[in-house]
Amino acid sequence: MPPVLETRDLTIRFGGHVAVDSVSCAFHAGTLTAIVGPNGAGKTTYFNLMSGQLTASAGITLLDGEDVSGLGAAGRAQRGIGRAFQITNLFPNLTVAENVRLAVQARGRAAASLFSLWSRHRDWIDKADHYLAEVNLDGVRDTVAAALPHGDKRKLEVAIMMALEPRVFMFDEPTAGMSVDEVPIILDLINRLKARGDKTILLVEHKMDVVRSLADRIVVLHNGQLVADGEPAAVIASPVVQEAYLGQAPKAEAAHV
Secondary structure (H helix, E strand, C coil), rough: CCCCCCEEEEEECCEEEEEEEEEEECCCCEEEEEECCCCCCCCHHHHHHHHHHCCCEEEEEECCCCCCCCHHHHHHHHHHHECCCCCCCCCCEEHHHHHHHHHHHHHEEEHHCCCCCCHHCCCHHHHHHHHHHEEEEEEEECCHHHHHHHHHHHHHHHHHHHCCCEEEEECCCCCHHHHHCCCCHHEEEHHHHHHCCEEEEEEECHHHHHHHHHHCCCEECCCEEEEEEEEEHHHCCHHHHHHHHCCCCCCCCEECC
């Protein structure tokens, strides 16, 4: 089966610093890949390159075999790449329900009338309410997004991404800043997306217990390079990962374990 998302020699330089260095990796439908590595390894930058927030210095990103390197974030989102950020990305002055309804309506190809009267669009309202219930936010549907606690803002961002119905879900530290009680809700959501078997899910995460519970595969970045790629238990136990997390220099060639 061909990959849904793929990078070939993807590279970005900031002045003399190479933040992502010739990373080639393929991601398939029905799998959840965790991208891990020490601070400064290039994980979020790699995400930004794949989702179009940054423009690569070299290399390409392919979606369904088509080079989408010339598309920005909006163009890639329209093609089916969904992205949740470390820092929430919401309409702060709209209510919780309005944030999700806009995503539902955008998915319905009605971008020209995003602020039209909602009561005329019962199906959009019902869909939005469904996604709010999925993340346990139906009880605060009329609250302005800016007034939500951090954990609820993260859940709202996930609801928005789900409402856009992407084929690729990219989660950048989805549990960051959440309380112990809130974390299981997001992990359960991601598990349910994975169980559908038709989504390609990428996860940047520092918490190894989260990685172990969710990932089918782990990709390790260190100093912008891909240094390990394989089944979770083997990757976590491998010398190259131990060296990377201890801050020592790993082997230049990726270890497939």
